[in-house]
Amino acid sequence: MSRKKTMKGKGSSKSPTASPNTSKDSGKSGKGIGGPSNGLVYPSRPSLSDSREFYDITFKVMLVGDSGVGKTCLLVRFKDGAFLAGSFISTVGIDFRNKVLNIDALKVKLQIWDTAGQERFRSITHAYYRDAHALILLYDVTNKASFDNIKVRLSPVSVLSVGLINF
Numbered sequence: 001m002s003r004k005k006t007m008k009g010k011g012s013s014k015s016p017t018a019s020p021n022t023s024k025d026s027g028k029s030g031k032g033i034g035g036p037s038n039g040l041v042y043p044s045r046p047s048l049s050d051s052r053e054f055y056d057i058t059f060k061v062m063l064v065g066d067s068g069v070g071k072t073c074l075l076v077r078f079k080d081g082a083f084l085a086g087s088f089i090s091t092v093g094i095d096f097r098n099k100v101l102n103i104d105a106l107k108v109k110l111q112i113w114d115t116a117g118q119e120r121f122r123s124i125t126h127a128y129y130r131d132a133h134a135l136i137l138l139y140d141v142t143n144k145a146s147f148d149n150i151k152v153r154l155s156p157v158s159v160l161s162v163g164l165i166n167f
């Protein structure tokens with residue numbers, strides 16, 4: 001497998017393709033449905049950030065769940081090792097960050113998309129499920145409604161679409 005080269009996202013990043021959405025903490029764009037129909041996100045697409053990092057394979061992962069369940073906190077914790085305590089700023093639209101992991105001598109790039117949990121962004125965020133390799137479903141253990149709402153978020157059409165294309 002040839003080693004590929006890509007831009008490494010830092011903080012809120014620009015996405016591989018174009019579409020008008022914004023992130024919670026910087027207002028920078030998160031753009032487009034991230035990759036071709038087989039779901040792989042190729043590094044030859046437009047830049048994500050200003051530093052480069054090699055990888056062997058890439059996967060698109062979506063964080064899905066109600067507003068306030070901790071999607072952004074989980075992502076920041078995983079990416080940067082920090083916890084965003086205190087003030088809660090809701091995500092606007094969609095955002096993503098990249099993380100490259102070394103697994104069995106391979107560099108695996110995860111492109112992790114942080115979706116807005118608010119109802120008004122649902123139609124936007126649903127569009128990004130299409131070519132995802134994985135959806136991570138989050139809920140607040142102190143809020144049963146946030147668990148029940150996962151079923152609503154993953155309508156049969158969305159799940160079927162992800163399943164048919166990627167698995």
Ligand SMILES: Nc1nc2c(ncn2[C@@H]2O[C@H](COP(=O)(O)OP(=O)(O)OP(=O)(O)O)[C@@H](O)[C@H]2O)c(=O)[nH]1
Nearest residue numbers: 067068069070071072073084085088090091116117
């Ligand atoms: N106690 C506790 N609070 C958390 C945890 N994770 C996140 N929070 C808090 O929950 C609030 C919301 O977290 P976010 O990660 O911004 O929530 P989100 O799911 O991204 O919300 P949207 O962007 O609106 O979709 C913040 O104030 C966090 O500090 C956790 O594991 N425990």
